[in-house]
Amino acid sequence: MSTEPIPALHTRPPGLLQLEALGAALPLAPACDHFYFLRHGQTGRNAQRIFQDVDEPLSALGLQQAARAAELLAGEPIRSIVCSDARRALDTAHAVAVPHGLTPAAQDMLRERHFGALIGTSSAAIDWACEPEGGETLAQFVARKHRALDAALGQPAPVLVVAHGGTLYALAAMLGVPVDASVLGNAQPLRFERTGTTWRAVPLQGQLRGESALA
Template identity: 75%
Template sequence: MSQQTAPSHTAPSGLGELIRIAEAQPLSPACDHFYFLRHGQTGRNALRIFQAVDEPLSELGLQQAARAAGLLAGEPISTVVCSDARRAHDTAYTVATTLKLVPAAQAALRERNFGALIGTSSANIDWACEPEGGETLTQFVARTRGALDTALRLPAPVLVVAHGGTLYALAALLGVPVDVGLLGNAQPLRFERRGPTWAVTPLLRQADGDAALA
């Protein structure tokens, strides 16, 4: 078993700016619920380094993807849509195979392009930065909003498999506060509309739920 451990999660600098941008163009899906899954861990996740699209899952990431597949196996998912980045696509393929579905890969669901920062430390990430050769925050939110809007129009319920940045943008676009505890690799989340507002709930094994209550 891999000895890598998941990196700790803290709210990144510039998150307020992301929320401000998203609030100006909120997302209004017609569905009443859907699922979201961040990809499994990679070697560069563990080291807190900005990643390229071809970064593979680590041994632990493969295990996390398999665990997520088990958690999602009983959910009535009709469509799996994923980022075409290797780490997201491989996670989605593991889950979709269990669900007897084929994931649809979309380049528009990729993580934000951090340009010249790729390969450098992301430990002190500032989402409001404008990296050379990369996307501005406004560009990233607009791209992600369009991709999510398209994905959530597909036969429901939909599972979206993408990235941590995608999750931050999604939550902001729906007006949902994101607890950093929900950002773990391959943690399945259920988004559900309750009246006019959206809420997010993690899917847990019984043992996980018991531990959370202890």
């Protein structure tokens, strides 16, 4: 989504139940039995808990996190990488693509939710059900994510999606996967696996210390 507000890892932000309900009403049914997801590395505004725009770069820590994620994903059989075209996600995607010899396909539909007039203000009290002036409603955002993720997961498998915290919330809701602190960190690679019709998200090893709780 175009700004990435993920809350403190041990709290559930207001409006999250509405997001989950909207996502559950738009289920995804990928043909694959597994794929990968990576939230981008930390940015300066992540650390400051400020709504950010698409041109926000990775911080020094975010670059380290992206490099570590590349190491964790290097041995995985990834055939396609699809990413948000927001700078923080695109730069993370390019870092993890190197070991695979792949070029990430950037898609604006995978951006973080557009929070309009809230960009540049504090995201510490993010309410996902808000309707920001000049931005997306929650329903518009979830519908966009469904289209973007359905297209991304239709690429040659296994696919790696590199995007944002809000994308992860929506994806998990659409697959019926619980979200907890173990999957929300910046640049934490996740393997989504299907057994029958049931999906689960498995973090790949560990993550760097110091990651932000904001998307």
